[in-house]
Amino acid sequence: MVLRIGVIGVGVLLFFTQIVNASEAVERKNYTSDRDILEDFYWETRGSSWYSANGWLDGDPCSPTWYGLSCDEGHVQHIVLQDNNLTGTLPPSLGFFGGNLTELWVGGNSLYGNALPQTYAALTNLLQLDLSDNAFDPVLSDIFTGWPLFRLIAGDAFARPGVTIPPSLASLTNMQFLNLVGAGVEQTITNTTFSWPNIQYLRLANNSLSGTVTPEMDGVYLGLGFNNFSVFGLQPDATNQMDFLTLSGNHFSNPEDLRRYIDSLLSLSDLDLSDMGLEGDAILPLGSRQSLRRAYFNNNSFSSYNTDSVCFPFIDTFEIANNSLVSVPPLDPNPPCLQLLLKYSIAHNDISSSEFKLVNTSNPVVQRLDISYNKMSFPLNDLESLSLLSHFYARSNKLGGSIPSTFFSVQHQYLQVLDLGENSLVGMMPDSYPVIMEELFLDKNQLYGTLGSKLFQFKLQTAMFGNNWFSGPLPKIGSTLNALSVENNNFTGVLPEEICNLSSFVGFGNSWTCPMPSCCETKITHDCGTCFFPPSPSPSPSPSPPP
Numbered sequence: 001m002v003l004r005i006g007v008i009g010v011g012v013l014l015f016f017t018q019i020v021n022a023s024e025a026v027e028r029k030n031y032t033s034d035r036d037i038l039e040d041f042y043w044e045t046r047g048s049s050w051y052s053a054n055g056w057l058d059g060d061p062c063s064p065t066w067y068g069l070s071c072d073e074g075h076v077q078h079i080v081l082q083d084n085n086l087t088g089t090l091p092p093s094l095g096f097f098g099g100n101l102t103e104l105w106v107g108g109n110s111l112y113g114n115a116l117p118q119t120y121a122a123l124t125n126l127l128q129l130d131l132s133d134n135a136f137d138p139v140l141s142d143i144f145t146g147w148p149l150f151r152l153i154a155g156d157a158f159a160r161p162g163v164t165i166p167p168s169l170a171s172l173t174n175m176q177f178l179n180l181v182g183a184g185v186e187q188t189i190t191n192t193t194f195s196w197p198n199i200q201y202l203r204l205a206n207n208s209l210s211g212t213v214t215p216e217m218d219g220v221y222l223g224l225g226f227n228n229f230s231v232f233g234l235q236p237d238a239t240n241q242m243d244f245l246t247l248s249g250n251h252f253s254n255p256e257d258l259r260r261y262i263d264s265l266l267s268l269s270d271l272d273l274s275d276m277g278l279e280g281d282a283i284l285p286l287g288s289r290q291s292l293r294r295a296y297f298n299n300n301s302f303s304s305y306n307t308d309s310v311c312f313p314f315i316d317t318f319e320i321a322n323n324s325l326v327s328v329p330p331l332d333p334n335p336p337c338l339q340l341l342l343k344y345s346i347a348h349n350d351i352s353s354s355e356f357k358l359v360n361t362s363n364p365v366v367q368r369l370d371i372s373y374n375k376m377s378f379p380l381n382d383l384e385s386l387s388l389l390s391h392f393y394a395r396s397n398k399l400g401g402s403i404p405s406t407f408f409s410v411q412h413q414y415l416q417v418l419d420l421g422e423n424s425l426v427g428m429m430p431d432s433y434p435v436i437m438e439e440l441f442l443d444k445n446q447l448y449g450t451l452g453s454k455l456f457q458f459k460l461q462t463a464m465f466g467n468n469w470f471s472g473p474l475p476k477i478g479s480t481l482n483a484l485s486v487e488n489n490n491f492t493g494v495l496p497e498e499i500c501n502l503s504s505f506v507g508f509g510n511s512w513t514c515p516m517p518s519c520c521e522t523k524i525t526h527d528c529g530t531c532f533f534p535p536s537p538s539p540s541p542s543p544s545p546p547p
Contacts, residue, residue, distance in 0.1 A: 031096045034076045035061050038069075040093045041079075045086040045111065052084060075100040082130060083108035095119030107132035107153060115157060116141040127151070135159040138184055142166035150174045150198075155181035161208065162186060171195045181223070182206040189214060191233065205246065213250075218242070225249050225272065232257050236264035246272035248296070259283045267291050274298040274319075281305070282320065290314055298322050298345070311337035321370065322348040345370040347393065353378040372396055372419065380404050380420075384411060391417040395441065402427030403442075408434045420445070421464060433458060443467055443485065456481050465489065466506065477501070486510065487529070495520070495528060502526070 031037050038061050047053050055065030062071035070078040077100060086109035094101070094117075101123055107130040115136035121143035128151040138158045145168040152175070161184030169175075175196045181203050187193075189211040196202075202217055205225040212231040213224060220241055226249035242265045252258055255278055262271070262285055273283060274296045282302040285292060294317040302323040312318070318341060320328070328346050338344075344366055351374040366386050370393040377398040383389065384406050392415065399420065406412055408430045415434065419441040428449035434440065435458050443466040450472035456463070457478045466487040473493030474486070484502055488509035495512050499505045500519035508529030520528035 031093060034097070034100075037093050037096050038066075038076070040091045044091040045088045045109075049087060050081075050084050072100075077101065078103040078105075080105040081109070082106065085109065086111055089113035090115065090117065092117040092119040095122045098122045099125040102126060103128045105130040107134070107157075109134055112136060112159065114139065114141070115154075116143055118143060121145075123147070129153070131157040132179070133157065138162035140164070140166050140169060142168050144168035144172055147172060148174050151177040153177075153179045154183050155179045155203070156183065158184050160184060165193075173197055175199055177201040179203040180207065185209060189229070191215075213247075220244070222246070226275075232261070234261050236260050238264060238266075240265055241267050243267055243291075244270040246270070248272045248274040248276060251277045255283065269293045270295075272296040274300070276300055278302060282323075282325075293317070295319070313337055314340050316340055317343040319343070319345040320349075321345045325349040326351060339365075341366055343368040346374070347371060348373045350375065352376060353398075367391065367414075369393070381406075387411060388414055390414045393417070393419045394423070395419050396422040399423040399425060401425065403430060403447075405430040405432055408432040408437075429455075434460065438462070440464070451475050456484075487527075495531075499526065499528075 039057065042053070042056055047056055052067045054067040055063065056067065058065065061069055061076060062074055068079060068081040068084070069076055076097060079101070080103065082105050086106060088111065090106070090111060090113070094104075096119070102125050104126065105128070111134040113136065115131050115134070118141060120141070124146060126147055126149055129149060130153040132153045132155045134157050136158050138160050140154075140163055144166065149172055152169070163183055163185045164187050165185060170193060173195070176198050177200065179201075182205070185204065185207040187209055189209055191212060191214050194214060194216040196216055199217065200219045201221040202219055203221070203223040204227065205223045207227055209224070210228040210230065212233045213229050214233050215235060217224075218234055218240070221244040222242065223244065223246045225246045229250040230253055232252045232254055245262075245265070245268060247258070262268070262283060265285065268285060268289065269291050270293060271285070275298070278300040280302065281304045282297055284295070289312055292312045292315050295312070295315060297320040299322045302320070302325060305320070305325055305328055315338065318338070325346070326349070328351060342365060345368075347370045351371070353376045365388055367388050368391040369386070369389060372393045372395040374397050376394070377400060379401055380399060381404050383392070384404070389412055400423070403420070403425060407415060407418060409432050413436070415437055417439040418434075418437060419439070421441040421443040423445055425442070425445040425447055427447065429447065429451060431452065433452060433454055438459055439462040440460060441464045443464040445468055448469035448471065451465070451470060451474070453475050455475045457476065459480050460478065461480055462483045463481065464485040466485045466489070468489055470486070471490040471492065474491060474496065477496055477498035482502060483504045484499070485506040487506045491507070491510040491512070493513055495507065495517055497517045500517050503525065505526045505528065508527055510529060512529065512531040514531040514533045516528055516531050517526075519526040
């Protein structure tokens with residue numbers, strides 16, 4: 001019998017031979033020096049393609065020329081190669097550094113395979129480890145026993161979900177900073193899952209964690225947003241130093257326990273309770289909280305707001321949009337509890353003008369104000385004192401009257417975005433021009449008249465004037481304009497060829513004069529509508545022949 005091995009069979013045989021050889025290589029090779037280990041690391045991660053490989057493979061790795069390394073007593077102690085285009089796998093041979101290696105930073109690369117080969121159990125003095133932003137297999141090896149590790153960064157480190165926190169990691173007594181944001185962790189948490197007595201910064205957002213938020217998570221920084229936790233187990237403590245708390249996207253069965261815990265946080269600076277299905281009175285820290293800087297309560301079902309029992313004198317960002325509120329605290333309360341507010345969003349509620357105080361405001365520092373999708377009808381002149389306003393969103397309210405000229409003058413010289421669409425504004429556009437404005441939305445009002453000849457000659461990038469009564473020709477299209485909407489008005493004249501430089505143009509429902517620009521034929525990005533040829537002049541009557 002003749003044994004025949006085809007080309008495919010030889011290829012398969014060689015493939016499995018390579019696997020066996022690779023698995024045995026770390027045992028076969030005699031790693032007699034740090035340089036031997038680093039050479040292996042260099043080739044396994046395609047060192048020739050690194051952004052920086054200065055000094056590598058040349059002389060002593062503890063010389064100052066080797067990029068990303070630092071040594072102590074002649075042995076490599078730190079490997080810092082973040083964001084350096086490492087591609088490949090972390091070789092098992094790194095474990096031969098043993099107790100000498102204290103820091104390994106390889107985040108922000110294109111590494112795959114096993115993030116922590118079993119040989120790394122020998123790294124018994126590792127203090128800081130960064131695996132973040134790679135594409136490792138979804139496994140954290142259970143090799144952390146006895147490690148003094150106090151910082152682990154593995155956010156977005158894995159190619160797909162399925163990671164679990166191994167017992168040896170969950171019981172590291174030195175752990176202070178743990179970041180597993182977006183790591184694809186799928187696990188149910190109980191009161192016995194973690195034992196981190198010294199945890200300070202715990203970031204576990206954007207995973208599939210469920211169960212209980214346990215007292216072992218209590219520290220200075222707790223980020224658990226967008227998981228599936230259902231029980232809030234932290235207890236009020238007057239000595240608590242919690243500074244940052246985000247629980248957005250979770251739905252707790254015991255919100256009153258959450259409320260009591262938040263009331264006990266006297267040092268809190270950042271709070272995010274968005275997207276939690278909370279109802280009734282808004283869960284806010286009671287009393288005067290000078291530490292609070294940023295607070296987010298968006299996308300809940302809060303129906304009331306106890307404005308008499310809260311005061312945030314130094315808060316700069318306050319968002320409570322998309323709820324069912326009918327009233328909010330004024331911008332000029334007495335005492336001034338929102339005196340340093342920079343960003344304020346109460347959009348998508350049910351607030352009327354009588355419940356939103358802007359008149360004679362003593363807070364001119366507001367820069368971003370979003371009141372869109374409410375029932376407000378106050379005069380826009382009330383905003384004149386907000387001289388630092390840069391973004392104002394008021395779409396879909398009941399605003400009437402004319403557009404104040406101050407919006408396009410030095411009075412509001414920092415205004416970049418103005419959205420007054422879907423209101424009941426009347427009158428003509430102000431004569432002045434928005435010199436630094438980038439986005440202007442005036443669609444679906446009752447505005448009329450012509451647009452200023454220099455309107456598009458400054459920094460305007462997006463302009464929406466559709467569904468009004470504007471007339472006359474379009475102003476000259478400037479180089480910064482990117483999107484323009486003027487549909488359903490009374491514009492006339494020839495559409496300029498420059499509209500073809502825009503990424504989008506909507507102009508149907510007007511009385512354009514033919515011919516149209518060439519880009520109007522597509523109607524995908526440039527829906528210009530129809531045009532009309534001017535009527536031909538009537539011919540002069542021929543002179544009568546002489547008698």
